[in-house]
Amino acid sequence: xxWLGTLITQTPEDGFELAIKLSRMAVKKTQxxxxxxxxxxxxxxxxxxxxxxxxxxxxxxxxxxxxxxxYWIV
Amino acid sequence: xxWLGTLITQTPEDGFELAIKLSRMAVKKTQxxxxxxxxxxxxxxxxxxxxxxxxxxxxxxxxxxxxxxxYWIV
Amino acid sequence: xxWLGTLITQTPEDGFELAIKLSRMAVKKTQxxxxxxxxxxxxxxxxxxxxxxxxxxxxxxxxxxxxxxxYWIV
Amino acid sequence: xxWLGTLITQTPEDGFELAIKLSRMAVKKTQxxxxxxxxxxxxxxxxxxxxxxxxxxxxxxxxxxxxxxxYWIV
Amino acid sequence: xxWLGTLITQTPEDGFELAIKLSRMAVKKTQxxxxxxxxxxxxxxxxxxxxxxxxxxxxxxxxxxxxxxxYWIV
Amino acid sequence: xxWLGTLITQTPEDGFELAIKLSRMAVKKTQxxxxxxxxxxxxxxxxxxxxxxxxxxxxxxxxxxxxxxxYWIV
Numbered sequence: 001x002x003w004l005g006t007l008i009t010q011t012p013e014d015g016f017e018l019a020i021k022l023s024r025m026a027v028k029k030t031q032x033x034x035x036x037x038x039x040x041x042x043x044x045x046x047x048x049x050x051x052x053x054x055x056x057x058x059x060x061x062x063x064x065x066x067x068x069x070x071y072w073i074v
Numbered sequence: 075x076x077w078l079g080t081l082i083t084q085t086p087e088d089g090f091e092l093a094i095k096l097s098r099m100a101v102k103k104t105q106x107x108x109x110x111x112x113x114x115x116x117x118x119x120x121x122x123x124x125x126x127x128x129x130x131x132x133x134x135x136x137x138x139x140x141x142x143x144x145y146w147i148v
Numbered sequence: 149x150x151w152l153g154t155l156i157t158q159t160p161e162d163g164f165e166l167a168i169k170l171s172r173m174a175v176k177k178t179q180x181x182x183x184x185x186x187x188x189x190x191x192x193x194x195x196x197x198x199x200x201x202x203x204x205x206x207x208x209x210x211x212x213x214x215x216x217x218x219y220w221i222v
Numbered sequence: 223x224x225w226l227g228t229l230i231t232q233t234p235e236d237g238f239e240l241a242i243k244l245s246r247m248a249v250k251k252t253q254x255x256x257x258x259x260x261x262x263x264x265x266x267x268x269x270x271x272x273x274x275x276x277x278x279x280x281x282x283x284x285x286x287x288x289x290x291x292x293y294w295i296v
Numbered sequence: 297x298x299w300l301g302t303l304i305t306q307t308p309e310d311g312f313e314l315a316i317k318l319s320r321m322a323v324k325k326t327q328x329x330x331x332x333x334x335x336x337x338x339x340x341x342x343x344x345x346x347x348x349x350x351x352x353x354x355x356x357x358x359x360x361x362x363x364x365x366x367y368w369i370v
Numbered sequence: 371x372x373w374l375g376t377l378i379t380q381t382p383e384d385g386f387e388l389a390i391k392l393s394r395m396a397v398k399k400t401q402x403x404x405x406x407x408x409x410x411x412x413x414x415x416x417x418x419x420x421x422x423x424x425x426x427x428x429x430x431x432x433x434x435x436x437x438x439x440x441y442w443i444v
């Protein structure tokens with residue numbers, strides 16, 4: 001089954017969650033070892049700059065997803 | 075209740091505030107522990123580069139929101 | 149009174165100034181203490197990489213503002 | 223044979239895989255020595271910030287590819 | 297006289313030069329002291345990462361300028 | 371003769387090569403000394419983060435070039 005079937009979401013909030021998912025998936029595909037990623041979690045989860053960098057990736061994906069959804073304007 | 079109901083705002087200024095909110099929300103969703111985030115605040119709030127990085131995330135979200143709002147041109 | 153009434157400017161140069169203003173405003177809203185920001189100024193104003201990072205934020209905002217203004221094509 | 227024949231993919235997921243490929247290809251073309259790249263793999267694969275940076279590149283390419291594919295809207 | 301009269305250029309190459317100019321202008325407006333900027337030049341001009349960061353800003357401005365010029369398609 | 375006559379390329383792959391060229395040209399124009407750039411090559415060619423940063427610049431230019439070429443859709 002596809003982990004990314006569509007960029008279309010019901011709401012902006014769902015789009016934001018999808019953006020987070022995409023940002024994590026690129027990490028997972030670069031480092032597929034679950035244990036290795038788990039070991040790194042304290043490094044970035046307790047570092048302000050690391051979290052800002054994650055937020056930057058989310059912002060880029062959210063822009064793509066928002067465009068795909070016509071900005072959810074009804 | 076949705077924390078992000080719409081990307082549409084009345085004014086550019088409201089759009090800028092929403093961009094700040096989105097940039098913080100991605101951090102919050104990556105580090106949900108309120109105390110952990112509070113501990114990190116002095117780190118980035120007193121570091122010029124950290125603040126510039128935050129400003130970069132805001133700029134990316136603001137671009138998305140400005141597009142969604144047709145740049146608030148009436 | 150609004151600090152950001154519109155993204156529309158008379159000239160590209162005014163748009164560039166607005167981009168600088170937006171980049172600073174996100175910093176100000178993250179660190180509202182004027183004295184704290186003043187203390188940090190020597191840090192980034194004398195560091196080439198810090199200045200480049202600031203320039204990157206300005207470039208992102210300028211892109212948004214240029215789009216809003218139809219690239220000032222008359 | 224071309225390594226990049228088209229930006230068009232059947233699904234968003236294939237588009238994401240292509241984005242990863244493009245992000246790696248720029249690295250390969252800058253450092254063509256396979257052994258050198260292999261030596262660096264532990265450096266970035268076990269560093270959270272490095273992985274986030276990779277994820278940022280993927281996000282940028284994915285935006286391009288999503289636009290090329292009309293966001294896979296059928 | 298305006299330092300940025302228009303985003304329109306005759307050629308892509310002129311557009312690239314303008315992108316470089318814009319990237320430098322944001323630095324100049326943040327650090328207006330000519331001597332201070334001159335002192336920093338060896339820092340970034342001999343550091344690969346610093347040069348890449350500068351190149352990133354140029355890429356962002358070049359995107360804006362290319363859009364403004366309809367990609368110079370005649 | 372112009373080093374950048376057009377953004378239009380025959381294929382996506384040629385577009386990718388052009389993106390690499392543009393990313394390097396901004397470096398060259400900031401540090402025109404060939405020997406200085408050659409000295410720095412081992413620094414970034416053997417550093418994973420440096421290569422990722424280069425890849426980010428390429429991704430940004432590739433987006434511009436892909437847009438210019440209508441994503442090479444025939």
